[in-house]
Amino acid sequence: MNETATARTAPLRARAEIDLAALRANVRTLREKAPGAAFMAVVKADGYGHGAIPCARAAVAAGATWIGTATPEEALAIRAPKSGIPADVRVMCWLWTPGGPWREAVEAGVDISVSGMWALRELTDAARGASRPARVQLKADTGLGRNGCQPADWPELVAAALDAERAGVLTVTGLWSHFACADEPGHPSIAAQLTRFREMTAYAEAQGVRPEVRHIANSPAMLTLPETHFDLVRPGIAMYGVSPSPELGTSADFGLRPVMTLSASLALVKQVPGGHGVSYGHHYVTPGETTLGLVPLGYGDGVPRHASGAGPVLVDGKWRTAAGRIAMDQFVVDLGGDEPAPGAEAVLFGPGDRGEPTAEDWAQAAGTIAYEIVTRIGSRVPRVYLNEEPLVQVSEGPVGQPGDE
Structure with a gap:
């Protein structure tokens, strides 16, 4: 790749x-x-x-x-x-x-x-x-x-x-x-x-x-x-x-594979006591002593604020949930006492092969459609293209007929 x-x-x-x-x-x-x-x-x-x-x-x-x-x-x-x-x-x-x-x-x-x-x-x-x-x-x-x-x-x-x-x-x-x-x-x-x-x-x-x-x-x-x-x-x-409608079937039902995987590196992992408020408005308060992980993505990058308290993230092999408000540049997940190292990967969505959430999971968390989840990811997030191949130029005849690839 x-x-x-x-x-x-x-x-x-x-x-x-x-x-x-x-x-x-x-x-x-x-x-x-x-x-x-x-x-x-x-x-x-x-x-x-x-x-x-x-x-x-x-x-x-x-x-x-x-x-x-x-x-x-x-x-x-x-x-x-x-x-x-x-x-x-x-x-x-x-x-x-x-x-x-x-x-x-x-x-x-x-x-x-x-x-x-x-x-x-x-x-x-x-x-x-x-x-x-x-x-x-x-x-x-x-x-x-x-x-x-x-x-x-x-x-x-x-x-x-x-x-x-x-x-x-x-x-x-x-x-x-x-x-x-x-x-x-x-x-x-x-x-x-x-x-x-x-x-x-x-x-x-x-x-x-x-x-x-x-x-x-x-x-x-x-x-x-x-x-x-x-x-x-x-x-x-x-x-x-991405499936155009959950009522019609999942991507897998149609033999399709999600193309985008959105991830970030944890910016901070820290221990906090029980009763600690998290993010704006303290809509989440830690139920007991725990560890918090800081995901450096927010609604300024296209992560929907409406998914505050519900958006799923895979960190260290486990599903976590956005704890409290999703801010412009960052949000927090409660790691439940686990202590992955700063820089550990946090996967917001992808194909689901590694157990990570999908864009449809985020759509459900935000009360929207998966189209919006992938389309709104902003220009601050670099696109990394995997498996690029040179496009073969043909001198005559229609382009891209069966058998070209």
Whole structure:
């Protein structure tokens, strides 16, 4: 296993190990569940906290032919030559606001999602001055009620996009949508959204749209609803080995392995008497003479304050619990009289192989979802990349087809 050069000199206060071999294996496992669809590796929010560019490279090595991002800045970073992502891997971006870097994205060959007429107008204005037609994907609001074009407005958007396509300003490359409740088995909105998606794509195609891809399947839909796979699937959290919903199954149930392990070195171990208050507000008071261990991570690093008094940590082979308030930079665990040496490893979460907690355990302790636990780990925590492999550049043909790795 190898680490990034910068990580070797990083302080040992804390580290988030990112196992890229696990990520590649997860991509291969997920691809097997949708063998007839192209694979988009979603790396928004800095790869759900794991590092967008290293994870994108690993996903491509394992067969991803699309990369998905939220913001245009994320897309342009992936598309930059220094990212090492081959030019024939498609990059898509879907969260735009007025005045965005439309022309830069067009010239970088990014697939740009459009949900309304204002966005199409800004895009076409920018594309007229660009060196190439824009690649545009029209997003349908099939029931999520977030981004996407409402069914009543869909004919206008489709007609305007086709007019721009005939003028040579853009190419409509995709039709897509997003589920609201795919992580809730049997929810009636799933079937309703799927029906609406079929209706809206059929309308666009009847008007003359010839999309390269139609897609609606996120992680939970990809794992449990094969009828949603269409031409492309968009796994996000599942690619990082985290189950999208405990109701659907654990990571192990789906053959996935968590990619991130978050750990720190104990900053202090000390004996205290019974009745000793611990951390702000003294919400924890030692029941008797004991030892306390100081974990140098806090909510400033992304450890959720809502897990105060409940967040689990593996220290010296035993589960401990955050004693009292989690502060900005540190929290305390009651070691029950044990005396590991300062510098001993405290594992907040990982795959669970060594008996350590998982991100799902922290999600339950904080009353949230595991997506938030991994994504919120901040930039003060160095990422250490394990099992990196060089990305093989291919001169022609699609990137990352089966057998590449």
